[in-house]
Amino acid sequence: NFIGKKVRLSRILRSGRAVVFAFDHGVEHGPKDFPSEHIDPKVILRKVVDAGVDAVMLLPGMAYLTHDVWANKTALIVKVTSKTNLRPEDQRMLQSVFGYVEDAIALGADAVAATVYWGSQYEDTMLSMWFSVREAAERYGLPCLQLAYPRGPAIKNMYDVEVVKYGVRAAIESGADLIKTYYTGSRETFAEVVRVAAGVPVLMSGGPAREKPMDFLVDVKNVVEAGASGVVVGRNVFQHKNPSGMIKAIMAIVHDNKEPEDVIKY
Numbered sequence: 001n002f003i004g005k006k007v008r009l010s011r012i013l014r015s016g017r018a019v020v021f022a023f024d025h026g027v028e029h030g031p032k033d034f035p036s037e038h039i040d041p042k043v044i045l046r047k048v049v050d051a052g053v054d055a056v057m058l059l060p061g062m063a064y065l066t067h068d069v070w071a072n073k074t075a076l077i078v079k080v081t082s083k084t085n086l087r088p089e090d091q092r093m094l095q096s097v098f099g100y101v102e103d104a105i106a107l108g109a110d111a112v113a114a115t116v117y118w119g120s121q122y123e124d125t126m127l128s129m130w131f132s133v134r135e136a137a138e139r140y141g142l143p144c145l146q147l148a149y150p151r152g153p154a155i156k157n158m159y160d161v162e163v164v165k166y167g168v169r170a171a172i173e174s175g176a177d178l179i180k181t182y183y184t185g186s187r188e189t190f191a192e193v194v195r196v197a198a199g200v201p202v203l204m205s206g207g208p209a210r211e212k213p214m215d216f217l218v219d220v221k222n223v224v225e226a227g228a229s230g231v232v233v234g235r236n237v238f239q240h241k242n243p244s245g246m247i248k249a250i251m252a253i254v255h256d257n258k259e260p261e262d263v264i265k266y
């Protein structure tokens, strides 16, 4: 099973780095996140897949519905936890089961993903979910991506480097094979985050679409220079007026070590 994990991870991190397209927002935020031309999920997925993205991260139902777009063209990460923003506010620090490792296997996934809100009042429940996902995934040699998000009543700033480092440390101690976490705002602080991960690949979580796309590209440059393995990006691509160009620009920084000012024209 160790071999299975290695083979699948290398399909995502083909060059040792990866650009992953996150597309689970339809549940986490609702359809309001998508510009009207992207209400049909296949339209945006086709754009990013054709642009050469390394992997897409989808919930099981979406992976099933769009298999003709992604299959054999890019790696697939199936996310098996989620929540809606329709639920009462005091429950939004909890994600629920949104599918099973067996769904991911049946869909042909290269990895499974689950969120842990470290510091949440529901941390205990989320840990039980994480470990049942991980246990099943281990059986199939399926790598586990942890969205290690520090969030909870005691966390004042979820982008604070000490808080992010704590989440990353907890992620490696809970057996994550890949970690997605928040950017801490500078190359120097993110290098500390990468060091805490002790060799487990770290991917930056994109965040809300930036007013100036250049600002996002500079962050991408900083995280790869800090030693991170790439990015998982959603809104900064699908809310951009030219999603194909944006994904190509991100790929050129991550894979070809280009400078942001050289790729903005994409």
Ligand code: FBP
Binding pocket: 022, 023, 024, 025, 028, 029, 147, 205, 206, 207, 208, 232, 233, 234, 235, 236
């Ligand atoms: P973005 O690049 O759009 O931030 O996507 C990353 C992600 O974690 C998604 O996977 C998820 O749907 C969304 O952000 C959740 O955002 P938030 O928890 O801030 O509402």
